[in-house]
Amino acid sequence: xxxxxxxxxxxxxxxxxxxxxxxxxxxxxxxxxxxxxxxxxxxxxxxxxxxxxxxxxxxxxxxxxxxxxxxxxxxxxxxxxxxxxxxxxxxxxxxxxxxxxxxxxxxxxxxxxxxxxxxxxxxxxxxxxxxxxxxxxxxxxxxxxxxxxxxxxxxxxxxxxxxxxxxxxxxxxxxxxxxxxxxxxxxxxxxxxxxxxxxxxxxxxxxxxxxxxxxxxxxxxxxxxxxxxxxxxxxxxxxxxxxxxxxxxxxxxxxxxxxxxxxxxxxxxxxxxxxxxxxx
Amino acid sequence: xxxxxxxxxxxxxxxxxxxxxxxxxxxxxxxxxxxxxxxxxxxxxxxxxxxxxxxxxxxxxxxxxxxxxxxx
Numbered sequence: 001x002x003x004x005x006x007x008x009x010x011x012x013x014x015x016x017x018x019x020x021x022x023x024x025x026x027x028x029x030x031x032x033x034x035x036x037x038x039x040x041x042x043x044x045x046x047x048x049x050x051x052x053x054x055x056x057x058x059x060x061x062x063x064x065x066x067x068x069x070x071x072x073x074x075x076x077x078x079x080x081x082x083x084x085x086x087x088x089x090x091x092x093x094x095x096x097x098x099x100x101x102x103x104x105x106x107x108x109x110x111x112x113x114x115x116x117x118x119x120x121x122x123x124x125x126x127x128x129x130x131x132x133x134x135x136x137x138x139x140x141x142x143x144x145x146x147x148x149x150x151x152x153x154x155x156x157x158x159x160x161x162x163x164x165x166x167x168x169x170x171x172x173x174x175x176x177x178x179x180x181x182x183x184x185x186x187x188x189x190x191x192x193x194x195x196x197x198x199x200x201x202x203x204x205x206x207x208x209x210x211x212x213x214x215x216x217x218x219x220x221x222x223x224x225x226x227x228x229x230x231x232x233x234x235x236x237x238x239x240x241x242x243x244x245x246x247x248x249x250x251x252x253x254x255x256x257x258x259x260x261x262x263x264x265x266x267x268x269x270x271x272x273x274x275x276x277x278x279x280x
Numbered sequence: 281x282x283x284x285x286x287x288x289x290x291x292x293x294x295x296x297x298x299x300x301x302x303x304x305x306x307x308x309x310x311x312x313x314x315x316x317x318x319x320x321x322x323x324x325x326x327x328x329x330x331x332x333x334x335x336x337x338x339x340x341x342x343x344x345x346x347x348x349x350x351x352x
Contacts, residue, residue, distance in 0.1 A: 025306075078294055081301045101305035115308055126306075137296065213299070221295050230299070264296055270304035 018056040019063065020106040023087045024268065025116070025123050026051050028095035035090050042087055045109055047116035050123050053091055054112060062105050088268045096131045098123060099268035126273050133208055134240060135272060136233050136265030138247065140199060141225035142192050146258035151184055158184065195259060196229040199250045206243045209234040211271045225260055232271035240266075 023042070027049055035042045044051040060066055061080075070076045081102055088099045106112040116123070152158055161180045165173045204210045213230040221227055235243050244263070251261045 077298075081294075081297050084301050085297050099305045101303075101307050102301045104305075104308060119308070137300075139296075213303075216295065216299065220298075222293070264292065267300060268305075270300040273306045 017059065017107075019059055020045075020054050020109055020112045021057040021062065022100050022104040022106065022112060022115075023053045023055070023084060024091055024097040024099045025127075026053065026091060026095040026097050027124065027127050030091055031094045034093050035087070038083070038086060038090060040083070040087075042090075045112050045116065047113055048120050050116050050120050052112050052116055053087070053097075054109075055087070057105065062103070067103060067105075085268070092266075092268055096127050097268055098126055098130070098273045099270050101270075130234075130269050130272065132237050133234050133269070133272075134237055134266035135269040136235060136240075136243060136263060137267060138199075138203065138229065138231050138233065138264075139221075139227055139262040140196055140229040141221075141223055141260040141262065142228045143225045143258035143260060144188060147188055147192070148184055150257065151187060155187070191257070192228050192259075195254050195257060199254070199259075200229060200231055202246055202250065203231075203233055203243065206239050206246055207233040207235050209272055213271070225258075228259075232267075234269065234272045 029046075029051060030042065030044055030053060040055050042053060042055050044053055046052075061070060061076075070080075084102050088097060091097050106115070152162075158180060161176055161183070165176045165180070168176055200210075200212070211232045213232060215227045215230055218224070218226065233243065247261060247263045251259075254261075
C-alpha cells in the first residue's frame with residue numbers, strides 16, 4: 001500500500017498514516033463512471049469474489065479522538081454522512097450492496113482485507129439474500145391538532161362535556177376541561193395506534209422483511225407533527241409498485257385523521273444486513 | 281445559532297439519512313469503533329442546533345396544549 005512502516009514508532013508519524021474507510025461490500029467490481037462526480041477517490045479491495053468499497057481518509061478527521069470531536073460539529077457530520085450515503089447509492093446502481101454503518105474505519109488496507117477474508121462466506125450469503133430487493137422507509141407523523149378538531153366535531157361524549165363546561169362555574173369548568181383533555185388524549189392514542197398498526201400490517205404483507213425503528217423526537221425531525229411510526233421494509237423489486245400503491249391508498253384513507261406519510265426509497269439496505277457481530 | 285439552521289438543498293431530509301447511516305448498517309469490529317454514546321452526541325448536537333425557544337415551548341405543550349380555551 002505504498003506506506004512503509006515506521007520502525008522507530010514515533011507516534012506523530014504513525015498518526016499521519018491515512019486510514020481506510022469502508023462504505024459497503026459487494027460482489028461486483030464498481031463501475032467507475034458512477035463514482036466520478038463524488039469528488040473522492042473510491043476504490044475496491046478484493047478478496048475471493050467480494051469487494052470492499054473504500055476510500056482513504058485522513059486521521060485528522062477519522063482517528064478515534066478526532067472523530068469524537070468532529071461528531072460535535074453538525075455540519076461536519078452532515079457532510080460526511082451524506083457522502084457516505086452518496087457513495088453507496090452510486091455503487092448500488094450496478095450491484096447489491098451490504099451498506100456499512102457510518103465510521104467503519106480500518107488502520108490499514110490489510111485489516112480491511114482481513115475482514116473480507118474472514119467474513120467472505122457470510123457476506124456472500126447476505127448479498128444473495130438481498131439480491132433483487134429494495135429497502136423503503138415509512139415514517140408516519142400525526143397532526144394531533146387536526147385529529148382533535150375532528151373529534152370535537154364528531155364525538156358525542158366530548159360535545160356533552162363541552163355543554164357541561166359552558167354552564168359550569170369557573171372552578172368546575174377547569175376540572176371539566178382537564179377531564180375532556182384526558183379523554184381526548186386517550187381516544188387519540190388508541191385511534192392512532194390502531195391506524196398505524198393497520199398501515200404497518202398492510203405493508204408488511206407486501207414485504208419480505210420489516211423493521212420497526214425508534215420514534216424520533218420533533219427536535220430531530222424538525223416537523224411540527226409528532227412521529228408515530230418509523231418503519232423499514234425490505235421489498236422484492238417486483239412488488240415495489242404494489243408497495244407504493246398501498247402507501248398511496250393508506251395516505252388517502254388516513255389523511256383526514258391527521259396522519260402524514262413520508263415514504264422514501266430505495267435506500268441501501270441499512271436495516272436488513274445485520275450479521276453476527278464478531279469480536280476479534 | 282438558531283439562524284444558521286442547516287442549509288438543505290438536497291431533497292432527502294438530513295434526518296432520514298442520519299436515521300440510517302448513523303444508526304443502522306452492517307457492523308463489524310473495525311479498527312476504530314464509534315460508540316453508541318458518540319452517536320447520541322450527534323443527536324444532542326442536532327437538538328442544540330435545531331431547537332429554538334419557540335419550538336421548545338411548543339414541545340412542552342404537545343400533543344395536548346393545556347386548557348382548550350376559546351381557540352375559535
